[in-house]
Amino acid sequence: MQGLHLTADLHDCRCAPPWLTDATLLGERCLRAVGAAGLQAVGQLFHNFPATAEGPGGVTATVLLAESHLCVHTWPELRGATLDVYVCNFGADHSAQAHALLDALLALFEPGRVERHEISRGDAAMVRA
Numbered sequence: 001m002q003g004l005h006l007t008a009d010l011h012d013c014r015c016a017p018p019w020l021t022d023a024t025l026l027g028e029r030c031l032r033a034v035g036a037a038g039l040q041a042v043g044q045l046f047h048n049f050p051a052t053a054e055g056p057g058g059v060t061a062t063v064l065l066a067e068s069h070l071c072v073h074t075w076p077e078l079r080g081a082t083l084d085v086y087v088c089n090f091g092a093d094h095s096a097q098a099h100a101l102l103d104a105l106l107a108l109f110e111p112g113r114v115e116r117h118e119i120s121r122g123d124a125a126m127v128r129a
Contacts, residue, residue: 002122003068003088004095006102010081012112019108020076023048023059029108030061030070037101039087039094040066052077067094070101081109086121 018025027046034041043064049057055077063070071084085102087094106114 003086004098005119005121006085006098007117008083008102009115010109010111013079013081014110015108020074021056021059026059027061030063030072033101033104034063034070037097039097042066
């Protein structure tokens with residue numbers, strides 16, 4: 001097993017509010033971003049959370065990939081989101097596609113501040129060209 005796990009914590013997002021509150025809208029954009037990055041969606045779940053006293057409910061958008069997964073969680077009351085992109089690199093290196101997917105979502109949310117992390121997982125010797 002070998003892969004690349006990218007995460008990003010987004011703060012002060014300047015995007016239009018529906019990107020943080022509309023599961024269907026965000027899910028459709030996630031699927032388009034997955035395809036544009038050259039990855040293959042094989043399943044999906046998009047969920048709206050109910051509003052609270054603090055404001056509108058957030059969203060979880062999960063796309064199961066042939067290469068692994070994408071998961072987005074939003075907190076509209078904080079104008080924040082977290083992104084999680086993991087690609088397994090068994091058979092081919094999908095690292096460039098993972099970075100392209102993360103970059104597309106960063107552009108969508110327009111964060112004022114981002115905390116990014118990159119984790120190499122498993123044994124790099126297992127990647128097959």
